Amino acid sequence: MSILTDLFYRRKSKKSGNKTDKELFDRAEVPKKYYQSLDKNSKCLEELFNDSSDFEKIEVKIGNKNGCVFYLGTMLNKNDLNLQVLDSLRQAFKEKDFKDIEEVREAYFPVISYKYAKTLHEIVWQILNGYAVLIVDQHDKAIALEVGGGDKRSIEEPSTQTIIRGPKDGFIESIDTNIGLVRSRIKNPQLVFEDFYIGRDSNTKLSIGYLKNVVNQDILDELKKRLKKINTSAVLDTGNIEEFITDQYFTPFPLIYNTERPDSVSANILDGKIAIFLDGTPFVLIAPTVFTDFFQSAEDYYQPYFMTSFIRIIRYISFMITLVLPSLYVALTTYHHELLPTQLLISVQSQREGVPFPAVIEILVMELTFEVLREAGVRMPRVVGQTLSIVGALVIGQAAVEAGLVSNVLVIIVAFSAIASFVSPIYNFAIAARLIRFLLILVAAMFGLYGVLWVLIMMVIHLVSLRSFGIPYLTPVAPFKVGDQTDIFVRFPIWADNKRPSYLMTKAPVKNEESKPPSPPKQDSGEES
Numbered sequence: 001m002s003i004l005t006d007l008f009y010r011r012k013s014k015k016s017g018n019k020t021d022k023e024l025f026d027r028a029e030v031p032k033k034y035y036q037s038l039d040k041n042s043k044c045l046e047e048l049f050n051d052s053s054d055f056e057k058i059e060v061k062i063g064n065k066n067g068c069v070f071y072l073g074t075m076l077n078k079n080d081l082n083l084q085v086l087d088s089l090r091q092a093f094k095e096k097d098f099k100d101i102e103e104v105r106e107a108y109f110p111v112i113s114y115k116y117a118k119t120l121h122e123i124v125w126q127i128l129n130g131y132a133v134l135i136v137d138q139h140d141k142a143i144a145l146e147v148g149g150g151d152k153r154s155i156e157e158p159s160t161q162t163i164i165r166g167p168k169d170g171f172i173e174s175i176d177t178n179i180g181l182v183r184s185r186i187k188n189p190q191l192v193f194e195d196f197y198i199g200r201d202s203n204t205k206l207s208i209g210y211l212k213n214v215v216n217q218d219i220l221d222e223l224k225k226r227l228k229k230i231n232t233s234a235v236l237d238t239g240n241i242e243e244f245i246t247d248q249y250f251t252p253f254p255l256i257y258n259t260e261r262p263d264s265v266s267a268n269i270l271d272g273k274i275a276i277f278l279d280g281t282p283f284v285l286i287a288p289t290v291f292t293d294f295f296q297s298a299e300d301y302y303q304p305y306f307m308t309s310f311i312r313i314i315r316y317i318s319f320m321i322t323l324v325l326p327s328l329y330v331a332l333t334t335y336h337h338e339l340l341p342t343q344l345l346i347s348v349q350s351q352r353e354g355v356p357f358p359a360v361i362e363i364l365v366m367e368l369t370f371e372v373l374r375e376a377g378v379r380m381p382r383v384v385g386q387t388l389s390i391v392g393a394l395v396i397g398q399a400a401v402e403a404g405l406v407s408n409v410l411v412i413i414v415a416f417s418a419i420a421s422f423v424s425p426i427y428n429f430a431i432a433a434r435l436i437r438f439l440l441i442l443v444a445a446m447f448g449l450y451g452v453l454w455v456l457i458m459m460v461i462h463l464v465s466l467r468s469f470g471i472p473y474l475t476p477v478a479p480f481k482v483g484d485q486t487d488i489f490v491r492f493p494i495w496a497d498n499k500r501p502s503y504l505m506t507k508a509p510v511k512n513e514e515s516k517p518p519s520p521p522k523q524d525s526g527e528e529s
Helices: 003-008 038-048 078-089 101-108 120-128 175-183 217-229 238-245 262-271 291-295 305-334 342-351 359-379 382-402 408-421 427-447 449-465
Strands: 055-062 065-072 114-117 132-136 142-145 191-198 204-211 257-259 274-278 284-287
Touching: 038 055, 038 065, 038 120, 038 132, 055 078, 065 078, 065 120, 078 132, 101 132, 101 142, 114 120, 120 132, 120 142, 175 191, 175 204, 175 262, 175 274, 191 217, 204 217, 204 262, 217 238, 217 274, 238 257, 238 274, 238 284, 257 262, 262 274, 262 284, 291 305, 305 359, 305 408, 305 427, 305 449, 342 408, 359 382, 359 408, 359 427, 382 408, 408 427, 427 449
Parallel strands: none
Antiparallel strands: 055 065, 065 132, 114 142, 132 142, 191 204, 204 274, 257 284, 274 284
């Protein structure tokens, strides 16, 4: 492990549960030692947090010795601090002298979660993590008390991946809460979470979760290796992590799945995949990921499998419509008139008779207009965002047709392809289709359907070359794996899907050993009714 990795990427010790005593804050030059003198410790902390308006210090009396409570007022609830810590310490001066900090804890904080800090590094680290740290003069260590954080967003329904039937809870910005949501679904001691701290300046907590008795150890080791190699000043979202650990960055297709649904994360962990949690964001990454994962929704497993299979086929068709429908219009109206039925060709050409632009300019203008309206609807306040998207599209589309700038059939094609792009359950996967669509339009204008075909072939070759932590991106379609087809283009019943994906090569490939179809009990025909 490199020096930078040792300095900035600390894993939690499995034996003691404490952080390893590394140089946490290189720029701050925090002394490595712990002074038994309260004045020296207090002076170091005050110099370090000198410019922070939320750094607070409260002096207390512990028997015949002086003490201080240090904390960041913005990182904890002050009412809880008063009730759980300060009120108890106000009676401490009446007591006898305490031999060590353990006796103080047992006497006044028997039910509060705590950690001992034996160096100034650990003290600073616990303060930054929202703990209230009690330092007593002439004692050889401090105690960090977990009082409780400040305000945080309550658990709500996910905003980007809504469903009709199924759990309505979603991840929030607290990593501990998010891990708890997964723990509540997978009550298994083999479910393991390992912590990393990433970013020289931010020191952001990151956790990876997996089933120890299921996960592929090679994939797990590779993920850890990539996380430890991250050398950056700060990470604020899992999107930053995704760019650091993805197999290939020069591709429009996402190689790592992201979701804010606890049930989706739990299902993927049970299949043998690894979840990546980051403090401060509700989006969790899933690795490894294959192409077909982006056509699956959590609700697929809560609805009847016939309905789910039909909807999943619709998603694949919608992806192709988003991808090629505008380019097909350009190619057919520009080069391949003979492929259109006569009546349809007459109708299309009559509508385009007064349009002053060629088909490629016409469709590019409308596509860019719809993209602008879509982006404006997302970025504007929710109260007016949806209104702008709907009204703006109707008004601009109708006005453009009446002005003779575009044809009616073009508006239908652009609107239909735009709507089809929203069918994908994952937003960033739909972006890939939207980007490639513009390339297909330009190629169709220059080479017709031959150009469209060549771009699609090159896209398939590109997809075949992609890997996600060593797993081929088009698996289990290419290479084709018969045993994994029970949950790809259609969904088989739950009782028939009894194996984990074979391409993950998990330690436990069988998920449900005795899965059998339900059947009514047999009745003896000889008995009288």
